[in-house]
Amino acid sequence: MSAASLWTGIAVYLLVALAVAWLARSDITNRRLASMEDFFLGARRMGGFVSALSYSATTYSAFMLVGLAGLTYAGGVGALGFEIVYFAGVSLVAVFGPRFWAVGKAFGYITPSEMLGHRYDSRAVAVAAALASCLFLIPYAAVQLAGVGYLLSGMSDGAISFTTGTVLATALALLFALIAGVRSVMWTDSLQALFMIVTATLVALLVVSRLGGFGVLFDRLGQVEGNVLTMPGPGFFSFVAFLGLSAPWFFFSLSNPQVSQRLFMPTSMRAMRQMLIGFLVFGFVYTLVSVLWGFSALVAFPGLEKADLATPTLLGSIYVPPLLAIVVMVGILAAAVSTIDSIMLTLSSMISRDVYAQAAARSSEQQQVRVGKWMLPVIALLAFVFAQLQLNLIAVLSVAASTGLAVTVPAIIGAFFWHRGTAAGTLLSIVGGGLFVLVLYTGGFEPLGLPAGVWVLPVSTALFVAGSLVSPAPAGLAQQFIERSRKAAR
Amino acid sequence: MSPKTSITLVWILVGLCYIVPYLLLGSVNAWYGSFLFFCLVGLAVIALNIHATRRFDRDDRK
Numbered sequence: 001m002s003a004a005s006l007w008t009g010i011a012v013y014l015l016v017a018l019a020v021a022w023l024a025r026s027d028i029t030n031r032r033l034a035s036m037e038d039f040f041l042g043a044r045r046m047g048g049f050v051s052a053l054s055y056s057a058t059t060y061s062a063f064m065l066v067g068l069a070g071l072t073y074a075g076g077v078g079a080l081g082f083e084i085v086y087f088a089g090v091s092l093v094a095v096f097g098p099r100f101w102a103v104g105k106a107f108g109y110i111t112p113s114e115m116l117g118h119r120y121d122s123r124a125v126a127v128a129a130a131l132a133s134c135l136f137l138i139p140y141a142a143v144q145l146a147g148v149g150y151l152l153s154g155m156s157d158g159a160i161s162f163t164t165g166t167v168l169a170t171a172l173a174l175l176f177a178l179i180a181g182v183r184s185v186m187w188t189d190s191l192q193a194l195f196m197i198v199t200a201t202l203v204a205l206l207v208v209s210r211l212g213g214f215g216v217l218f219d220r221l222g223q224v225e226g227n228v229l230t231m232p233g234p235g236f237f238s239f240v241a242f243l244g245l246s247a248p249w250f251f252f253s254l255s256n257p258q259v260s261q262r263l264f265m266p267t268s269m270r271a272m273r274q275m276l277i278g279f280l281v282f283g284f285v286y287t288l289v290s291v292l293w294g295f296s297a298l299v300a301f302p303g304l305e306k307a308d309l310a311t312p313t314l315l316g317s318i319y320v321p322p323l324l325a326i327v328v329m330v331g332i333l334a335a336a337v338s339t340i341d342s343i344m345l346t347l348s349s350m351i352s353r354d355v356y357a358q359a360a361a362r363s364s365e366q367q368q369v370r371v372g373k374w375m376l377p378v379i380a381l382l383a384f385v386f387a388q389l390q391l392n393l394i395a396v397l398s399v400a401a402s403t404g405l406a407v408t409v410p411a412i413i414g415a416f417f418w419h420r421g422t423a424a425g426t427l428l429s430i431v432g433g434g435l436f437v438l439v440l441y442t443g444g445f446e447p448l449g450l451p452a453g454v455w456v457l458p459v460s461t462a463l464f465v466a467g468s469l470v471s472p473a474p475a476g477l478a479q480q481f482i483e484r485s486r487k488a489a490r
Numbered sequence: 491m492s493p494k495t496s497i498t499l500v501w502i503l504v505g506l507c508y509i510v511p512y513l514l515l516g517s518v519n520a521w522y523g524s525f526l527f528f529c530l531v532g533l534a535v536i537a538l539n540i541h542a543t544r545r546f547d548r549d550d551r552k
Contacts, residue, residue, distance in 0.1 A: 218521040273546035
C-alpha cells in the first residue's frame with residue numbers, strides 16, 4: 001500500500017472529524033464562563049445514543065483490532081474468553097451506574113477521585129487517586145499510540161515511520177479534546193465508532209469469505225498446531241495466565257476513570273441504560289470481529305515474527321481490497337485517537353480538580369478549566385515519550401496499566417457499600433497496592449508463581465480493610481453518601 | 491426475575507468462563523467448543539443486562 005494513498009485517507013478523515021468536532025461546540029462548553037461541569041462533563045446532559053457510541057469508542061481502541069487480533073493470533077480462543085470476561089464486567093455499570101450518577105449530581109463531583117476524596121473526607125485520597133490514575137493511564141494511552149505507530153509503519157512497509165504515526169495520533173487527540181472538551185470528544189468518538197464497526201465487520205466478512213467461509217476457516221483452525229480452539233491451546237492461556245490477564249479487566253468500568261467518569265454524564269437514567277446496552281451490543285460485535293481477524297491471519301499467515309503484526313499483515317494482503325484497507329486503517333487510527341483524547345481529558349480534569357484546586361483552595365471554576373486545558377498538552381507529551389519506547393505485545397502492556405488501576409476498586413466499592421471504610425484504608429490500598437504492582441512488574445516477580453493480575457485485588461482489598469479497621473470512619477458523610485446512592489438504586 | 495437475580499446470573503456466567511473451557515471443553519478443538527461457549531455467554535450477558543436495567547426506563551429523574 002503506498003504512503004500517498006494512506007495520507008489521502010488520513011486527510012479525508014481529518015477534515016470530516018474536525019468538522020464534527022467543530023459542530024460539537026456549544027453555548028455550554030465554549031462560553032467564556034464555562035465551568036468544569038460544562039467543559040469536562042458536557043453539563044451532565046449527554047444523550048444515550050452518543051454516550052453509548054462514545055463509551056464504546058473510548059473502551060475499544062487500537063487495542064482491539066491490533067492487540068486483541070494479535071492476542072488471538074498468539075493464544076487462540078482464550079483471547080475471546082479474556083475479552084468476554086471483560087465485557088461481562090461492564091455489567092457493573094448496571095449496579096454502580098445509578099449510584100455514581102446520583103451522588104455526582106447531589107454533591108457536584110467532576111471526577112471519580114473527587115468523589116472518593118469527599119466520601120472519605122480526605123484531600124489526600126483525592127490527590128492519591130488522581131496521581132495513581134496518571135501513573136497508570138499515561139502508559140495505557142501510550143499503548144494506543146504505539147498501536148497506531150505499528151499499524152501505519154506495518155501497512156506502508158515503513159514509508160510512514162512509527163514516530164510519524166504516533167505524532168499524528170497525539171496531535172489529533174489533543175485537538176479533539178481542546179475544541180469543545182468532552183462534547184467534541186464524544187461526538188468525534190461517535191462518528192469514529194460507527195465508521196469503525198461497519199468497516200471492520202465488512203473486512204472480517206470479506207476475508208472469511210475469501211478464505212472459503214466460516215466452515216473452512218474453522219476446519220483449518222482445527223488443523224493449526226497447538227489446538228487454538230481450546231484452552232489453554234498453544235500455551236499462552238494457561239489457567240493462571242488467563243486469570244491474571246482477565247481479573248483486573250473485569251473491573252475496568254470502575255477502575256478506569258476515563259470510563260467511570262462517563263457515569264456522571266448521562267442526562268437521565270434512561271440515557272444511562274441506552275449507554276450500557278448500546279455499548280454491550282457494540283462490544284459483542286466488535287469483539288467477534290477482532291477475534292475473527294486474528295483467526296483469519298493465523299490461517300492465512302502462520303509464522304509471523306510478532307503477533308501484533310497480524311492485523312497490519314492482513315490489511316496489506318490480497319484478501320482485503322486496497323481501498324477498504326485504507327478506510328479500515330484510518331478507522332483504527334481514529335479508534336486509537338478516540339481512546340487517547342478521552343484519557344487526556346479525564347486526567348487533565350483530575351489534575352485540575354483534585355491536585356490544583358486542592359492546593360489553590362480559592363481557585364474559581366474558570367481557573368480550573370484553564371489549568372485543565374493547559375494540562376492536556378503536558379499529558380499528550382508524556383504519552384508520546386512513553387510510546388517511543390516501542391514495547392512489544394500491546395495487549396500485555398495495556399493489561400499492566402489495568403492491573404495498576406485495579407488498586408482503586410476496593411475503595412470505590414467500599415464507598416457505596418461499607419460504612420466503615422476510611423481515608424487511611426483507601427490511601428493504604430492505593431499507595432501500597434500501587435507500589436506492590438510496580439515492584440512486581442518492574443522486578444518481574446511472580447510470588448507463588450502467580451502474576452500481578454491475580455494478586456492486585458486481594459492485596460489492595462486486604463490493605464483497604466485493615467487500614468479502615470484501625471482508623472475512625474467519617475460516619476456522617478458515609479451515612480449521607482450511602483443513603484443517597486441507595487435511593488438511586490431502588 | 492428481579493434485577494438482582496439477573497446480575498447475579500452474570501457473575502455466575504463469568505465464573506463459568508474460568509471453569510467450562512478448561513474442564514469440559516479442553517479437548518473440543520472446533521467451533522462448537524469454547525468459541526461457541528463464549529459467544530453464548532456474551533449474548534446471555536446482553537439479555538441479562540437488558541432485563542436488569544428495565545427499571546431505568548421507568549425512572550424519570552433528570
